[in-house]
Amino acid sequence: KNEVEQSPQNLTAQEGEFITINCSYSVGISALHWLQQHPGGGIVSLFMLSSGKKKHGRLIATINIQEKHSSLHITASHPRDSAVYICAVLQGAQKLVFGQGTRLTINP
């Protein structure tokens, strides 16, 4: 079993829908990252959080440390949100352990 599990692996939705991607982890962490990778490969760090909730534009990330679970939400989804979203947990000082990613496709 992977230390970081994401669900779903693939998600297709219509423009405007509310999107939720989930991440569960089985190890102790100091923080959790949500990353976005567009076709062509560039990786962008969307959020780093260790408790509670963060919001940036239409993106919201939450984490429940007791339940070892985090969610990434996208409101009013748009085709430009189509990308792979990767959950990564920070272990110890700087070691990141990655989930396998969720491939999101938003159709117009």
Added chain:
Amino acid sequence: DAGVIQSPRHEVTEMGQEVTLRCKPISGHDYLFWYRQTMMRGLELLIYFNNNVPIDDSGMPEDRFSAKMPNASFSTLKIQPSEPRDSAVYFCASSSNRAYGYTFGSGTRLTVV
């Protein structure tokens, strides 16, 4: 700031050849990371440096892989000799403080034939 700069963007080489990947971190960042991404294994940490000193190289797959950081503005990842199974996208990232997250480079797509 131009962000984390990696070169080359693409590299195609023959098995057995030496390959050198380069990375320039963001100025002022004191952590530098090398990651590898494959379809089978996803993203994996190879090695990271703090203040130019290698801290954890447990992810380096074999002795064929080596990384250096001679100064705060430059790092290399070298594979010698290269093998087809080394084909992957190699990312460099830097950070200054965990609270500010990571900045990734655009990656180097390596193909070993």
